[in-house]
Amino acid sequence: MGIGATAGVAAVGGAALSAQASGNPSSSSASLRFDPDAYTKLTTTITDTQGAEHKVTYHFWKAITYVADPVDETYQSLNVSVPVEIDGTAVDATDAPILFANSVGGYLPSSVADATGIGASGAPTGGGTGGGASPAPSASASASAPGANGNTNGTGGALNTNQLLALLAGYVVVEPGARGRTLTNSDGEYYGTAPAVIVDLKAAVRYVRSNKGRIPGDTDRIVSAGTSAGGAVSALLGASGDSPIYDKYLKELGAADASDALFAVGAWCPITDLEHADGAYEWNWGTNALSSGKQVDQTVSKDLKAQFAEYQAGLKLRGLDGFGPLTARNYDEYLVKQYLEPSATKYLAGLSDSDRETYLAKNTFITWSGGRAAFAWDDFLTHVGARKKDTPAFDAFDLSAGENNEFGAGTTEARHFTAYGAKNDSTGLGTKRVAADIPGKLNLMNPMYHLVEKVNERRSKHWWIRLGTSDSDTSHVISANLAARLDNLGDDVNHLYYWDQGHGANTDPGDFITWIATVTGYDKDRTAKRN
Structure with missing residues (x-):
């Protein structure tokens, strides 16, 4: 080598x-000058x-x-x-x-x-x-x-x-x-x-x-x-x-x-x-039950899906390889064609003939033809199975999510960082609004802010x-x-x-x-x- x-x-x-x-x-030192000789x-x-x-x-x-x-x-x-x-x-x-x-x-x-x-x-x-x-x-x-x-x-x-x-x-x-x-x-x-x-x-x-x-x-x-x-x-x-x-x-x-x-x-x-992650999560995993078999609150899930659709439309993104505008209506098709089928194809192509045959026998939702995998989005969701998180996945109504703690401040351990989370707070907070500093904190923490709202040429x-x-x-x-x-x-x-x-x-x-x-x-x- x-x-x-x-x-x-x-x-x-x-x-x-x-x-x-x-x-x-x-x-450790307060000096910001690196010592080239101080190594082990x-x-x-x-x-x-x-x-x-x-x-x-x-x-x-x-x-x-x-x-x-x-x-x-x-x-x-x-x-x-x-x-x-x-x-x-x-x-x-x-x-x-x-x-x-x-x-x-x-x-x-x-x-x-x-x-x-x-x-x-x-x-x-x-x-x-x-x-x-x-x-x-x-x-x-x-x-x-x-x-x-x-x-x-x-x-x-x-x-x-x-x-x-x-x-x-x-x-x-x-x-x-x-x-x-x-x-x-x-x-x-x-x-x-x-x-x-x-x-x-x-x-x-x-x-x-x-x-x-x-x-x-x-x-x-x-x-x-x-x-x-x-x-x-x-x-x-x-x-x-x-x-x-x-x-x-x-x-x-x-x-x-x-x-x-x-x-x-x-x-x-x-x-x-993070401020849009709850809606994106429900768009993706909203119909999947938790590992316990429990179905999440579908009213909340539908609310969040609607928020995602509005957010996605506002981004005005175009998919890779000439796919065209990405919307909540066609994103499933985009994910399947751009990422999921190619991923499955690569995986299956790397198996031996017998192992591939065994895998396909266990996963009949996949059509294998001409060396390529094909399947429907709904079948893919069934294949994945249980979703990991309840709803909302990130700005939890009871402030239990790690992200709620990430936006804590002072002696307050956890705070809401979305209007929907704050409005539906279940902890008995006196206010149903996010704190005044939250929007600024979100900008500091979200790469999309620097790519969409304030396009950063130094990226x-x-x-x-x-x-x-x-x-x-x-x-x-x-x-x-x-x-x-x-x-x-x-x-x-x-x-x-x-x-x-x-x-x-x-x-x-x-x-x-x-x-x-x-x-x-x-x-x-x-x-x-x-x-």
């Missing part, structure tokens, strides 16, 4: 770390897509505080990993792409403070570091990721795979921590709710870019990655690059005076467009978006709308659905790593240097 080669890398079997001291480990030298074994193991030696900088005036250094710090040797061959990552891999899940806080090496940090936590740390709100936590108490990205999920494979490819990997919705101080005040997570991640990007020439890697070729809520903020980072609406928050933290624009974005099952122009077809954590429309809008703006969009995969799936990480080399031009740069 050549230096920094990307061909054939995709599945990670493990990473057994053995530390070898080389210099002093970096520590580590060696790890990474398994590629073909099952082959590779020995990778890298320099590891741990828990560097990325703002001058942190609220909580436990979360507002980042790790940097730079490969220096792969299978005994020296690696020069000076001009390599930088993978900026957040491990946010459920909009919960994530920390790199206890990391032992790459891919071993960032797992979301439910408590705070102050005297009044609170547990997460009730367990409906709509922005849930694969793990019961957050997500598995930091300990073996999609991003852990991406991080290790990026290192194996010769890339620099930055793992930022960020505040999250459950953090409280000794006065019981929430200090990690919106927009803390996006402000922190922007500050981390600014730290990296301000240290050009000190942090190895090409600081103009930063590629964000995230899953679930982390996918949402990854997309938000890419859409909102250098937007002035974050300036006052970044100034309060003493963020570096640098750009926070990103070159490219990877987003897996993004839980985003990323390259996008990798993925979703499992069996994922009912959000609507399939959410990522499809994001992809359509980006495509309509002329951006490079690589958007696929994984057949029969659930929330947090990442079945083609090797392709993502190769994609990074292609869109950043790194593969051409290496070819030129070799020649």
